[in-house]
Each structure stands twice: as structure tokens, then as C-alpha cells.
Amino acid sequence: MRRFHYFLKDRLAAVSLAIISITVIAGIFAPWIAPNDPEEVHMELRFASASWEYLLGNDHLGRCVLSRLIYGIRPSVLWVLAALVASVGIGAIIGFIAGYFRGRIDAFLMRICDVMLSFPGYVMTLAIIGILGVGLENILLAFVLMKWAWFARIIRTSVMAYAESEYVKFSKVLGMGSLRIMRKHILPVSLPDIAVTSSSAYSSMVLQLSGFSFLGLGIQAPHAEWGMMLNEAREVMFSRPEMMLAPGITTILFVTAVNFFTDSLQVALDPKLGISGKKRQGRPDSVAGRIQRNEVA
């Protein structure tokens, strides 16, 4: 808990957390917050600039940009979050089993992970979409399929490190069931590492989804989504460059917030990376480093 206290003291982290929370809440309550119907076409209002009724102006079909931005939170942010949770969940289960039980199970699971990790990520997602067809569900499915192995690996490393700790050994001797040990002893300490990894993976997933929608392979029209809005704005980039501002700035702002959040989380959890310099006992310091090393997926 003290760590969390440090965390909040860092103003930047607090601001980032605020931005992220506001965005998520806005996305959940979109129908109540958005001023207009995001799909209502008003051809006479094409490219209109900001007005009292349409706070951020209208897009190429006369639809309210602000409303689309708000509704767009759902696929761009919330659904990606869901995919992240699913992916981390699967990865965590596999990572825990492999890291805790080791031996042959570990070797077998890691082989599978190796296979999954050998596929070039971005393009395999593209391939899965090419085969299953376009659409948000398929992209998210592809994300989950491609990413779980990576989480599994990292979590396994973390679990392996902790499973060697004294208190775990004591618990085993005392006859505590494996599941209980994992739940009560290992999970709480590895949670920070999992959080940091997930957080950094999250920003790359949001950007990737944006990229796919940009290529036209994401959510289907006429639903709103940030990457798709950027795609539509790109069409008129030279005659109306201002159309790229709203979705562009929103995306950048949100992902930046997530990046700052990740960084602050990391600092809070491993103070060596911060200003104080005390080395921590018994905790393999290479784990955080290894996480960072592998975070570029």
C-alpha cells in the first residue's frame, strides 16, 4: 500500500490515471453522455465546423464528431481492454502452471509458447483477419491468440522467481494445497509485474487496432472507432486537415496517458528505477528489467 501512496504522489501518474478513468467511464456511459446520435447522417452539415449543437463539428457525412468520439471509446478502449484481460488471463493461468510446477509440464507449455511466439505478430493478426474476415471480433480474437504466449512467458518467469522463496517452501512443507499457495502467496507478489506488463501491452494493442481500422479492417461502418475516424479524415487530409485533429489528439492523449501510467507503475513497484536507491532483498531484480526488455511486441 505504501507503494500506491508513492504512486499518487507522482502528479503525472495521478493525472494519467484520471485521464484513463474518465475515458473508460465516458465509454461505458456513452449513450447518456454523448450529445447526439453518432450515426445520424446530415448531408447538409458535411464538414461543418464547431457549433453549439455539434461541439466538435461534423464529419464527411454530417455526423457529430464528439458523439462519435465518445461512442468510439467502446471499441477502441473498452473492447481492447477486454481482449487484454482475456489474453492476460489465459497467459496467467498457463504461466502459473508452468512456473509453479516446472518440470515436464513447464517444458511442454513453453514449447507451445515458443511456437506461438515465432509467428510474426502483426502479420499473423492480419492473416487471421484475412482468413476469418474483417470485423472487430476477429481482430480481438487475433490479438488474444497472438499475445497470450508472451504474457505466459513473462508471468512464468515471475512465478518461478517467487516460487523459490522461503515462505513458499514453508507453506509446502506445512501441506498447503498448490492452488492455495498460488493464490495467497504468489499471486499478490507477482501481480505488480503482471500489471506493468499488461499496461505496456495495452498501449500497443490500442495503437494496433487503430492501425487496422486505418487499413479498413477493423470495426465495420457505420460504427464509430478512433482508427476509422482517422482513416476517414485521411481521405480529405489535404482539403480539410482539421478533421484529423479530434481523433488524432484523442488517441495520442489516451495512449500517452497509458504510457505515463505504465512508467509510474513501474517506478512505484521497483523503486530502484526511481530516485531512492535502496536495493531490495531477495527479489530477483532482473525480472522488471526482463519485462522491459521483452515489452516491445
Place this chain on the structure above:
Amino acid sequence: MVKKQVVPFLVLVVTALWLAGCSNSANSEKESSANSAASSSARDELVYSTAKDINDMNPHLYAGSMPAQGIVYESLVENTAEGIKPLLAESWDISEDGKLYTFHLRQNVTFHDGEPFNAEAVKLNFDAVQSNASKHAWIKLSSMLTETKVIDEYTVQLVLSEPYYPTLLELSMTRPYVFLSPKDFIDGETKDGVNGFDGTGPYKLTDHKTDQYAVFEANERYWNGAPKLKKITAKVLPAGETTFLALQKGEVDFVFTDDRGADSIDVEAMNKLAESGGFQIVRSEPMNTKMIVANSSKQDSPAADAAVRKALWHSIDRETISEAIFSGTESAADTLFSSNVNYANVELEKREYDIELAKKLLEENGWAGEGIREKDGRKLTMSLYYDVNSSSQKAQAEMIQNAAKNIGIQLELFGEESTSIANRRTTGDYDLLFNQTWGLAYDPQSTIASFTSDAAYRHTTSGIPEAEELYRKIGEVMVSSDEETRKALYQDILSIVHDEAVFIPLTNGSVTVVAPKDLQGISFKQTQFELPFEQMSFSR
């Protein structure tokens, strides 16, 4: 302390990068002026951008880029606004029964590799095409042509199994009945590939780097006089801002609507270019019709209900689409074929943009309810497929979806690749999809013939009550030799299709060309897939 070592290192890095940047830009200046044809020296070169590589230029197959094949190869006759005109054949006779076509070939024509063009070459080419007939099922001439006879060195005779009035028209098409030098054949055939791409046309292919560029140079010995533009380069650039920026910078000077009717740059941006000087925009007359195709044969789909199709037709505001989405570059279309198409000048009832009428039609036919209508427990929901690479289709789809919602129809939109859409059309796995007619030279006969073809519009048309009659009439009109009968048959065919509203027309597309201001002689052919580059030149 450590500062002392890090700082000089950084200075070194920055300096190195800066130097690299400077020398590179100096290099690129020199090289770009050598590469780009827009440099001021010799104004007899043109660079145009294309989204796809020119591909396999085998004239007897279909993978190659049509504008490219159009300047390298030639056919016996040419289709012009005034009808069929001689090209490689100077004159021809048609027998009484319409089954024998005798062509008198132009003399002193040679292929790019020096081989003479004569009746023997014609026979070899046609035989090569015919031996691959299964690939040419779309062009009926391939199933009608039984033999090609060499009468003498410059006279050749085609023997048909039945009189087929569009013969000359089909011979004039960009492919497959065009001529390749016999020396390029492999074992006397072309279906498995060719050794070279020597045609008789005004340009020859001299360089090709896949997915980068292709270079065509003027054929100095062209029978109709060497073209003034000596070098044409086709540069492969993705559509959108890359092309626009290249145009602005002068790396590319020429852009035109591609095979799929998609303009590579946004209309407003094009206009800006034209205004800022240096560029002109030329637009052809309407070449094709873009429409929504409804699957009348899908049993449980609302698209099988004529009332639904007609209601949808009435709910589309074509004028707004034409002005807002296309900025006026495409005109609203109310019929499948515009009146300048052969045999299509037929009186057909115009369905106005009328929301109330649309609602009434649905009500009267049992589709009732607030919100999404229902009939016999089925919801009025349909899927609409569009080409994900076409932003105009997407915008239209979104607009139409919104309009349909207002009359109680729910449309689900799906953007897919064009191969996927073509697949859906073949299998009949769709309710509605975007499509376009083949265009001037091919309309109406090829498009209409495709009504019966599985790969094209069979599913679209087979659900209507008069389907049998429709197919019969189509079969008849192809072999009819009498102009009057043909006119009457086409009238019937077009009326049936119009009444049933299986093809919901949207706009008429044309070919748009963006070219340097001082380029003259820009004109269009009777097909949207070729451009007469040999007639263009730069004014002094």
C-alpha cells in the same frame, strides 16, 4: 565527470546525422531530377501513377493492367463513338448468313521485335486464344468461333457457328483478341506464358520492376506514325495522399481513374491542384453505371421481395450522393444503362426520391411496425457489402443505411476486399452489394449476358418471376441478326430488369484525368479501361 565523455559522444552523433542528412539531400536532388520526368528539359515523357503493378502483360490472359496492354497491343478493329472503325484490318466483309467474316489486313505492319504482321500471325494468335477457351467463357465469341482460315498473306477469314452480331465489338476489346508476335509464343501456345511482350501498338514495354515501375517507350516504326510522347512510366503508388504528394512535388505528372473506377485522390484535393496552376482536370462522358445489386434468389431474405427493392430505390437521394459524396463528378443514374449506351435508349419509369412512397410501398406489402419493420415474424434486415478500398462506396453505404433506417429497413454494412465481394457474387452469399457495369464498350451485351452467368448476376436475376423469360430473351438477342428484333428484345430485357428493381442504379462514373496543363490531345476511348496516350503531346 561522466558528463565529459557523454557529451562529446552526443555531439559526434548529432553532427554525423546532420552531415548525412545534408549529403543525402544533395544526392537526392541530383537523382530525382534524373528520375522524374517532370524536369524541364525534354518534355516528351510522362509519368503516371497506378495503384497496382502492371502484372503479367500476356495479352491472351487477364492479369495485366488494361491501360498498359492497350498501348502495347492492338486488335483488328476499334470501337469508337461513331461505331466500329478499321485498325489492323483495313476492311472486312460479312457473309449473308452472318457466319463468315473476311478481313483484309493492313500491310507493312510489324511487331516490336520485327516480325511481320500478317494473316498467319492472326491465325496463330486466334488459335492460341481458342485453345484456352475455358478461360474466355465471358466473351461469347470464343464459343462461336470455330475456325480461323488464312486465305492469303493479308486476308484472313473467321468462321462462326452461328451469326453473332457483337462479333466486331468483341474483336475490338482490349483482350483477348489482340496480337502478340508469334516468336514470343511458347511451343505454339500462349496459355502457359509467353517469352516476351511484343505487340504492334504505339508503345513497347522496355523495363519492368515488379511493384515499383514499368517503362514504355515509343514505337518509332508504328504504322500510324510514331507517337509524340517518347516515354511513359507507370509508377506503382498506393492511392491517397502518397499519390497526391507525388503529384504536387512533380514526381508523377499524370493520374487517372483506375480499373475499378476508383479515383486515387480526393476530389477537393484535385480541384485545389488544378487551381494552383500547372494541372488540368479532364473528365470523360459517363462510362459506366454504379449500382447496388440485390439478390432476388435468396429465399429467406427481404431482398427477394420486389416491394423492398423498390422501396429502397425510392429512399436513396441520388442527387445528394452525386453532389456531396462525388462533388458533382458523377451524375445521378436512374436506369441501369444510361441512354448513350447502345440499345438502352428505352423509356423506363423514373423512381423518384420519395420517402413517403417508400414507406407506403412497404406498408402495402405487409412490412409493418415501428422501428425495424416486420412481416410474418421476419425482420426487415439485410446485409450490404462494399469494397473496403473505396471510400466513396463506404460513404454511400453509410448514407443509404441511415436513410433506410428512417423507413424501417435495417442494413448491416460489411466492407470487404474486392476478391471477397466477387466471391460472394458468385456464390450468392449476399443480400445487397455494390457493383458497377463494365462500361461503354461492354454494355449492354456483356453485362446482359452476365445476367445468366453464375459468376456474375445469375443469383441476382434468378429470383424474379420472369427469370425464365428473361434468360430466353437474352439468348435470343445474342444471335439475332435483325436490328429491329434486337431493339425490341433489349427493350423487353431492360424493362423486366427495371421493373423488378434488382439493379438499383446510383451514379454514372466516368474516367477522370489529372494531367499537366501543357499536355494536349487528352481524349478518351470507348472503354473506361484504356487511354490513347499516343495522341497526347506537350505543347511547345
Place this chain on the structure above:
Amino acid sequence: MGRYIFKRGLISVPLLLVVSFLTFILNSLSPMDPAEVVLHAQGVPRITDELLEETRLALGLDRPLLVRYWNWFLSCLRLDFGDSYVTGKPVWSLLGPAFLNTLKLTIVSVVAIIILSIALGVLCALREGKLLDKSIRGISFFLTAMPSYLLASLLVLYFSVKLDLLPTNGMDTIGSYILPVTVITISYAGIYFRVVRSSMLSNLNEDYVLYGRACGLPERKITRRILRNSLQVAVSVFCMAIPIILGSTVVVENIFAWPGLGTLSVNSILSRDFPIIQAYVLVLAASFVIVNTFSDMINAWVNPKLREDG
């Protein structure tokens, strides 16, 4: 050490086998009939059932899956990946040049990333907590949050059109490398420099630094030790950057019309050109595996403790 290399090498082969097999199966999952794909790609305007049958036989699609896979794999070992469905040309004739082009882009980018990351990482670690550190980190967060197409479009608009310094597209001159490399570098350096930074930070706080100073060792020697240790970690990261970037250049290649793997892979996937897709995945997976093994070997050589790891 030799045993370790051998063990790693041994694992790689079945790995590649499994990867390629899965890709093969993935392709068969596609609802589209490959024969139809070929015909559509060839632009044949009207496809009849006989034509489909002909094409299927010509492609050998009537034989069972495993047989086809095995034949394909064997021919891959001879670098014969079959013929593209779309163009009919041998896959390698398309994949080879594209691979080379993207490789050139990747290597130049990675070099730039290494230089930039090390420079910034060291700088920030030394100025840790101060304004410089915070601002560089902030800027890097901002820049990596930018979707690459946005960044690329802005750069092209500014440098290429307004200032007319650089070409907008293509691979013709040395100058045409600058913008794509810049976009890639900015996107990735922001992430990598933090690795260097955190590695340096952990090392700066190590005991040996304290001891070294207490013993009166010259600062230079200590700094060198620190750098050496920090960079060891970074080396394996940078190694992995090569295959990662190799597979992620899709958007950049699209905007800059770079004739490389990104363009090729997207086009093949969208046009269902299975032979190219298969070969592409195989080649990329192979490069992943090779570089991965290589970087693990470096790690193991440097840090013998890791050799026992699975």
C-alpha cells in the same frame, strides 16, 4: 557452451516445422476455394465449374492435406516455395527482393535506434530525475503514442512537400531512406531507450560502483564497467528488434510506397495468395527463431547462470 548451442539448434527445426504446418492449416481454413482465388487473381471475367476443376487439378489441390504439406516443406528446403497464385511467378522471385528491401530498411533503422537509444538512455540515467530526464521521457511517451501513419503523413507533408528536401516515396535514392527510417526510429527508440536507461540505473546503484569509488578507482574505469554491464542487457533487446521490425513495417511501407515485405504480405493476405503467405510466415518465423537463438546464445555466453534455463 557448445552443447547449449546444439540443444538450441535442435529445438529450432521442429519449431519451424510446427509453425509452417500451422500456417498451412490456417490457409486451408479460409472459406475461399484456392482455385477460385487463382482465377479471380488472374482476372478471368467468368469462372465456370469446368475451369475450377481444371485449376484445382493443375494446382494439385486434389491430394490430401498432409501430402501437400510434406511436398511443400521439402521443396522449401530447396528454396522453392511454389508459384504465386496471383502472378504465377515463383514465390521466391517476389519474396526475395521484398525481403531484401525491408531488410535494408530494418538494418538502417536498427542502427539508428541503437545509437539514439544508447545516447538518450545513458543521458537520462545520468540526469535521472532532473528536468532533462523528465522531458525526454515525456516527449518519448508522446511520440510513441502517435500512430505511425499520422507521424509519417506529417513528416512527409512537412519535409517532403513544404521544404522539398526529400522524395515522398519509393526506394530510389539514399535520401528516400531518411523519412521511413525516421518514422520507424521514433516509434521504437522511445521504448528501447528506456531499457537502456533502466539497465544503467540498476547498475549505477550496484554495490560494485560504491566499492570501486571507495577503493579510489579512476572514474573512467568505473564508468566503463557500468556501460559494459548495462549494454549487455541491451544487446539482446536490440537483436530481437531486427525480426520484430522486419515484420512490422506494413504501415510505413504503405505510406512510402516501399516495395518490401509489408506491402507484399498485406497484398497477399488480402488477395488470398496462399503460397506467398506461407512462405512469408516461414521466412519470418525462421528469422525470429534464428535471431532469438543467437541472442540467447550471447546472453548465455555472457551470463552462464542462464544456461540452465529452459
